[in-house]
Amino acid sequence: MPQIGSFTLLLALVLSAYAFLVGIIAIVRKDDRLGETARRAGIAVWIAVTASATALVISAFRNDFSLAYILEHSNRALPLPYKFAALWSGQEGSLLFWCWLLATYGFILRLRHKVDTRLVAHASVIMSGVQIFFLLLVNFAAHPFAMTVGAIPPDGNGLNPLLQYPEMVIHPPMLYLGYVGMTVPFAFALAALIMKYPGEKWIHITRRWTMVGWAFLTCGIFLGSYWAYKVLGWGGWWGWDPVENASLLPWLTGTAFLHSVMMQEKRGMMKTWNMWLIFSTFLLSILGTFLTRSGVVSSVHAFAQSGIGVWFVWFMAITFATCVFFYVKNKDHLRSEHQLESLISRESSFLFNNVLLLVSAFAVLWGTLFPVLSEWVQGHKITVGPPFFNKVNIPIALCLLLLTAVGPLLAWRRTSTESLKRNFLVPAILALLTAVVLAFGGMKPWADIANFYALVAISLSVLVAATVFSEFWRGGRVIARHNNTNVFAGMVQLTRRNTRRYGGYIVHIGVIIVIIGFAGSAFYQSKEKEMGFGDKMNIGPYTLVCRSYTQDDNPNYRSETAMLDIYKNGKKIDTMYPQRRVYKASEQPATIVANRSTIEEDLYLVYTGVNPDTGNPIIKAHLNPLVWWIWAGAHILVIGTIIALFPNMQASKQALTEKERARALAAAGRTGSTAGAD
């Protein structure tokens, strides 16, 4: 197996080099036949990398500890799904996985080359360039098929117990799909710039691919925080860890792009800006991979310090230089042709949206890298942790939320105050009412800044919900009147006709539900207590009574478990079992959180340890309000994105003109008039 893996990996590198170099030659010489061989070489890369990845997985299944990677990241007793996950649980494997995903995206892209042959040919060359870099890494810097040095031990070192959770099996692939997915829009954007692509079709393609990457990134980020919440056992879901931040960066710039791209599609504006947004999104996702892999910034996630950092720095430098070169060379092509009419318009709301998203991305990047900067300037590292990120990002997020509410109500070009009042009055009143009710209903915004933020966040969420609802309602009514149906059928029809817009609104709804969940954390409580038999602890509306505690021992781990009865309003509602394990293979401890989630709050119990004097367990109870909303909102977010990815159902009239156009073009195309189109 190792031989097959190494061979196919090297073969893939050769094929990528072919696809890259010959691809360029074919484009320069306009040789379609040569170009076709380059395209096929790209497809062959996927086959070769697939073979290689399969070889690694089979080696994991066969417990082939002659491979250093398998020895480090698996053991005989590991359940099969986790053996499969070994593919991405270590540095070398995860880089191979990166390669495979990139090859897969490239494969899909090259299969669909008829969308626009020339554009895809350019994009395919760029994809091959990126592919070469990652294949060089796995072939020469972090070889996944390296042999174990010395005698082969009978069993492997096993997978980190923190990673042995089902969420951990899907979280990394999702995140990687997101990171790698950003390569595709990058390739298309750079391709369009290089070839001075006439017209805006490339931006449609790029936008769709960005949405795909963005959706996976969103899934990955939420799965990651779900994992942190369920497994790390500190009661929170986001720790502003460098690696979490790294995943947030391309997400933020990607979000900015998905908004400002509308300016380009609708009005032909912001071409340069969009180009650079997509370039930075790609560079940031490479930076994210780099931060995870190099250990530059210390982090729970970071794999051991290693030499591959230098490779990444060079790759990013070369990529950046390439972007700058082609931008300077072809920037005339990106000249924008429209004017802006008013500050109160959809256009300017997108501009502000972009500023806020980018400032937030900057703050996150700045905070993440500041320790490195501090070491360089002051000679010592400092910590930039949650207090910093929260203080800086919460106000920005609230401004963004306000824009989310206002933006959709503004018309393109300009909006008169009269129109604004017409659309805004009712939602604004609703939001104010919410604020007043919450303030006097016990939220006390004056007591603490966190309470104040939570109150503002929830009121603004109501504002967003109201404006989104009015968009659906008004649109639905127009269609209902037109088609003689009811409003709800009208709303469905509306969404099908303009999936991106209304799917986008559903995403906004998802976002505000997540935000409401975040706001809940302002009212979190926790308590820690030693719990002997029959001991009681009160937290919020709950009373916990310790029924018993036990110890257990099995081949895999030793465990201690507490058994707690949960009472609410004097009635027993549940029994919970927080546990602590020590895995024998690694002697690593792990907490198994007991969590009881309801729509109002989570009761989250952690077995923190045993009092050595009494032998009684110490239980830490967290009461986390509204956490359920975060996961619910995440689902809606993803559903909205999927809706937005569906093609629009065409109104019959439009479909007709499409057909006519195709016929006219078929006739015109043969005349061979190829005047430059811009």
Place this chain on the structure above:
Amino acid sequence: MNLLLILQMSSGQPDASNSSFIFFGCILFAIALFVYIFSPSRVETSEEKSRLSFLYERKDQIYENLRDLNFEYKAGKLSDSDFNSMRDSMEQEAAAILAEIDRLEKLQNGLNPLRGSQNKGARA
């Protein structure tokens, strides 16, 4: 270079027959891929985009914007004056592009009188 690497690796393995089997498998795999790459059955020709198709794209975009505007007006989101002035400027843009399309199509038909009849139907 490939060959060297493989030979190096297989020399480290005690089971020589197994290694040579893998070796030939790998070679076969590579050959199959090369056959696939260098025997394209059908080549998609790439075409430069014509100015006409570009104009059609622009027309579609402006039409879509106009439809959106109409829709928003009907939904009650715009005041009459906003609507009228915006429709005015967008229609002006649309007219300019339609005129240009018309001109180019006529030019084309003039150059290719044979295709004239085909195109007439398409311009309804």
Place this chain on the structure above:
Amino acid sequence: MKQTRYAIVRRVGLLLLAASSLALLMGAGESQEARVDYLGHQMMCVCGCNEILLECNHVGCTYSSREIDELKQMVAHGDSDKVIYAAFVKEYGPTVLAAPTTTGFNRVAWIMPFVVFGAGLAIVVFVVRTWKRRIAPRPVAGITEAPPEKLGEFRDRARKDTEL
């Protein structure tokens, strides 16, 4: 008119002042437990887990329990926040603080995001203003001007095509 607006501003200001002093008064009465909770969230566990001090839940983490005990003692002793932070930095190094301080070079950490924010807003305002001054361009470059009566015809066609 101007004066009334000024009066409103002053009144709102007074109200805010009153509210904040109320908050301060309430803060003065807060328990030691609340102070420990607050301070414990401003510092890190230094065992290498990269967790906030009070959120470190390493089973048997010797660092966090020691730090928390020290913190509790200092709070019980009535030390001010400043003194407590200084003592922790002296004992565990500057990385024990969860966020950069507001002194010396560390101030840059706090200032930069807001500088960038300000610059971003300024750029947007500037861009909007220049774009507003731009002359309305033609929809597509290089169009030959059609005669106005012809354009009217095309406009009607556009309107008909896009009617709902």
